[in-house]
Amino acid sequence: MATDKEELNYGAANIQILEGLEAVRKRPGMYIGSTSERGLHHLVWEIVDNSIDEALAGFCSHIEVEILKDDIISVTDNGRGMPVDIHPKTGKSAVDTIFTVLHAGGKFDGSNYKVSGGLHGVGASVVNALSEWLEVRVRRNGHEYYEKFAYGKSLGDLADLGPTQTAETGSKVTFKADSTIFTETTVYNYETLRQRIQQLAFLNKGLRITIRDKRQDDIVENTYCYEGGVIEYVNYLNENKGKIHDQVIYCEQELNRVTVEIAMQYTDAYTKNIYSFTNNIHTPEGGTHEDGFRLALSRIINSYAKENKLFKNEDNFQQEDTLEGLTAIVSIKHPNPQFEGQTKTKLGNSEVRQITSKIFGEAFERFLLENPSQAKAILEKVALAAHARLAAKKAREATRRKSPLESFGSSKLADCRSKDAAKCELYLVEGDSAGGSAKSGRNSEFQAILPLRGKVLNVEKCRLDKALENKEILSMIQAIGTGIHDDFNISKARYHKIVIMTDADVDGDHICILLLTYFFRFMPELITEGYIYIAKPPLFKLQAGKRVEYAYSDEEKDMLLAQMGERTSIQRYKGLGEMDASQLWETTMDPETRTLTRVTLDDAIEADKDFAMLMGDEVDPRKNFIKMNAQYAKLDV
Numbered sequence: 001m002a003t004d005k006e007e008l009n010y011g012a013a014n015i016q017i018l019e020g021l022e023a024v025r026k027r028p029g030m031y032i033g034s035t036s037e038r039g040l041h042h043l044v045w046e047i048v049d050n051s052i053d054e055a056l057a058g059f060c061s062h063i064e065v066e067i068l069k070d071d072i073i074s075v076t077d078n079g080r081g082m083p084v085d086i087h088p089k090t091g092k093s094a095v096d097t098i099f100t101v102l103h104a105g106g107k108f109d110g111s112n113y114k115v116s117g118g119l120h121g122v123g124a125s126v127v128n129a130l131s132e133w134l135e136v137r138v139r140r141n142g143h144e145y146y147e148k149f150a151y152g153k154s155l156g157d158l159a160d161l162g163p164t165q166t167a168e169t170g171s172k173v174t175f176k177a178d179s180t181i182f183t184e185t186t187v188y189n190y191e192t193l194r195q196r197i198q199q200l201a202f203l204n205k206g207l208r209i210t211i212r213d214k215r216q217d218d219i220v221e222n223t224y225c226y227e228g229g230v231i232e233y234v235n236y237l238n239e240n241k242g243k244i245h246d247q248v249i250y251c252e253q254e255l256n257r258v259t260v261e262i263a264m265q266y267t268d269a270y271t272k273n274i275y276s277f278t279n280n281i282h283t284p285e286g287g288t289h290e291d292g293f294r295l296a297l298s299r300i301i302n303s304y305a306k307e308n309k310l311f312k313n314e315d316n317f318q319q320e321d322t323l324e325g326l327t328a329i330v331s332i333k334h335p336n337p338q339f340e341g342q343t344k345t346k347l348g349n350s351e352v353r354q355i356t357s358k359i360f361g362e363a364f365e366r367f368l369l370e371n372p373s374q375a376k377a378i379l380e381k382v383a384l385a386a387h388a389r390l391a392a393k394k395a396r397e398a399t400r401r402k403s404p405l406e407s408f409g410s411s412k413l414a415d416c417r418s419k420d421a422a423k424c425e426l427y428l429v430e431g432d433s434a435g436g437s438a439k440s441g442r443n444s445e446f447q448a449i450l451p452l453r454g455k456v457l458n459v460e461k462c463r464l465d466k467a468l469e470n471k472e473i474l475s476m477i478q479a480i481g482t483g484i485h486d487d488f489n490i491s492k493a494r495y496h497k498i499v500i501m502t503d504a505d506v507d508g509d510h511i512c513i514l515l516l517t518y519f520f521r522f523m524p525e526l527i528t529e530g531y532i533y534i535a536k537p538p539l540f541k542l543q544a545g546k547r548v549e550y551a552y553s554d555e556e557k558d559m560l561l562a563q564m565g566e567r568t569s570i571q572r573y574k575g576l577g578e579m580d581a582s583q584l585w586e587t588t589m590d591p592e593t594r595t596l597t598r599v600t601l602d603d604a605i606e607a608d609k610d611f612a613m614l615m616g617d618e619v620d621p622r623k624n625f626i627k628m629n630a631q632y633a634k635l636d637v
Ligand code: 28G
Pocket: 047, 048, 050, 051, 054, 075, 076, 077, 079, 080, 081, 082, 083, 105, 111, 113, 171, 172, 173
């Protein structure tokens, strides 16, 4: 029995705890970034991160993530099981503390147990606070334990359900997101979860992770486990690319409590793909780990070239020469990472530059010495890149000299009247005929139209200097006004919305991917700053008497058809060109009624792989992709 005084203290502690989680419910965005679809998925990562930490501690080899009917998420791991012992002060179990105290078990408790952790890394209590209900089961000490919560509040102390049949240990968390918080959607996207889970499997070698979708009767699932970790990640990214050398270069080492793991391989592409991670978090803005890697890479290549007397005209390779065609994964684990930058995805810890540079530099130097033929191939690639750099510089200077105004004469741009970039929109339209409809249908105050003819140049397969000889690309650069590549300056953008508008068919998709490739390669900030959009033209027009409706998907068509009755006529739009100016305005361009999808860099890695597959030299996967999509297009009819 508790004394009165203890009762009082216990109550006080409880009130504080409630206040903590109330704060989360009041301002969820502060804890999980947003309450959009993205925030919803964030809940899953907060829970999965705890399982990953248990794996990093060396006690968990398998994690299972299930989406159950009603969009309930269940995460299971075979770790030691969350501790169940009672905390002497609060009188509560450790499980209870993990789920009801803000930041419990996180990086805030001074221990170094927690290494993993999403961008927000706020822990299980935040998920609990934002769930209609959450259930936890722990297997430990030969017993199973259970506790349930609603809106973050315990519905009863941790219960001992008695002995288990097997000696297996682990944790299982099941929760349903609170739909009054996640008002946009509570529906999980399998592909989003699958991609990140595959990435987590690549980043944590040997860890097996399963994702299973049980929302439909036919269950969908994927299991990932990579013994080679980041080496297999590089193999996967380079699958459809021409390799300059066979072996993926690899190092893994710990120094001053920082673990550095790097895998890299050169391809015959002209672009670089360096993906860096800190504690499994993607750091697209780079930081000291990436800097250290790049520094060591160019330092070692230059000293190798010097020692082997490989320099001809040049006396030095620049860093960018050593990056051309490179695919690299830089993954570090740090007990106390400092994130900086616009989106807090840039690693700031200064000591990491040295550590990464030293670990990678030694390994890479050794690789070059031990593998002379692969070293030769790499050095030749770098030398070629250096020569191309000079040619590209000349070409770039040529575009810069032309101001947008003097070159509009040759381009087909129909500009808008407003000069307020924040209000202006540029529509990139497939084909002259759709371009014509768009020009007559638009609101010319703030909407500009640039018709693009034919297939936009494939930038994956050429260097910058070639890309700049392409008329379509030139008129796009000139219209947008930012310059490109190293000369890029977002503040010069003449439009804050750039909308890709192509036919809803395979060719249209292809042109859209080509344009995205182009932006991804040469103007990535336009994507990261959220300037790039994809327009969604309707697939069907339904008419019953005077009532006209547009459907943007098959489901929508079926729904409308059921509403409008038997005698509805259906027109399937095969292309934008079939719409007249007013239809195009109403369905695809009118800010009041249109649907635009904002392009994000979130899936840049996936997208880049798709690009490589679509554009690369290996024809078969490309054919398959197009066939697959052609099939979908057929099924749509
Ligand atoms: C299923 C979904 C999510 C987890 C564990 C295991 C331990 C633990 C979790 O400890 C944190 C640890 C000591 C300060 C640790 C068990 C040590 C011994 C654990 C999970 C922080 C709490 N035995 N498994 N937490 N302490 N799985 N999966 O949440 O240092 S959380």
